[in-house]
Amino acid sequence: MSGVELVEVEAAEAGMRLDRWFRAHYPAIAHGALQKLLRTGQVRVDGGRAKANARLAAGQQVRVPPVKYDTARLKARTPLSAEDARFIQSLVIHKDKHILALNKPAGLAVQGGTGTVRHIDGLLDGLQFDASERPRLVHRLDKDTGGVLLLARDRATASALGETLRDRAAIKTYWALLKGVPSPRRGEISLPLVKKGGAGSERVHIAEENEAGAMRATTRYAVIEPAGSKLCWAALWPLTGRTHQLRVHLAAIGHPIVGDGKYGGSDAHPGGDIPARLHLHARKIEIPHPSGGILRISASLPDHMRGTWKLFGFDPGLESEPFEDEI
Secondary structure, three states: OOOOEEEEOOHHHOOOEHHHHHHHHOOOOOHHHHHHHHHOOOOEEOOEEOOOOOEOOOOOEEEEOOOOOOHHHOOOOOOOOHHHHHHHHHOEEEEOOOEEEEEEOOOOEOOOEOOEOOEOHHHHHHHOOOOOOOOEEOOOOOOOOEEEEEEEOOHHHHHHHHHHHHOOOOEEEEEEEEEOOOOOOEEEEEOOEEEEOOOOOOEEEEOOOOOOOOEOOEEEEEEEEEEOOOEEEEEEEEOOOOOOHHHHHHHHOOOOEOOOHHHHHHHHOOOOOOOOOOOEEEEEEEEEOOOOOEEEEEOOOOHHHHHHHHHHOOOOOOOOHHHHOOO
């Protein structure tokens, strides 16, 4: 780098850790070198000092100083193989002039991180099609959660969708298999959340009263169909967008999402013929389209959840609109 740069955080990068943002933009800067730049205040966010784990917001400006680095670490983006291009294109479930939507497979990360080599963000070159720009992520899903993932095909759309998502103007519907059957069968969970632990061991907890760092979080749920009293198929609607919100909220009321050992412990693993994988799926999103009207996109269940639905005789073609009038 020849001089100081001020780089604006894009809408798709909102919520991203500062160190991961650097890894995505400047892969040549070694981890130790970045830590030194942060300690000495040479890297700043909106003019202020920041830590590696600081979460960025869209529109913030990151000061990147001129630094020397090992050019052997700098790798040009490797062109996608034909196989990878076919794979990422096979996930497309909606395409128009401004927006793409994927049915993200459960188990595939959205963005890179420590030890994560293959991820959606690294495959986006295969989705440029006839657009002049590489598509941009506008929201994220956990690695183990599959379903609808939106991409903007240009910067203006990314900004518009980012604003819509921040304003909670989109309705996101998730399907989950829960341990037990909540009572009442339709309800709202409003419990503040707080993150604890360092990098690699970070967990989300229900916050104590007046706890520092607590974030308001609200989830609505409805039981679609029970499987006796042991399990149920539920629709979930996050009214806020906190990390692991659905998983922590359902575990907090005693009905963890099946397969979620991190927050549900052994109760989340009923065993038998049910796969020990997270049974949480981003089924549908309804969002104002930048060109007008409402865009509605649904994603089919991943294989492991489809098998469980078949096991209990659940009909995955059943829609959950009767429950959505409460959102």
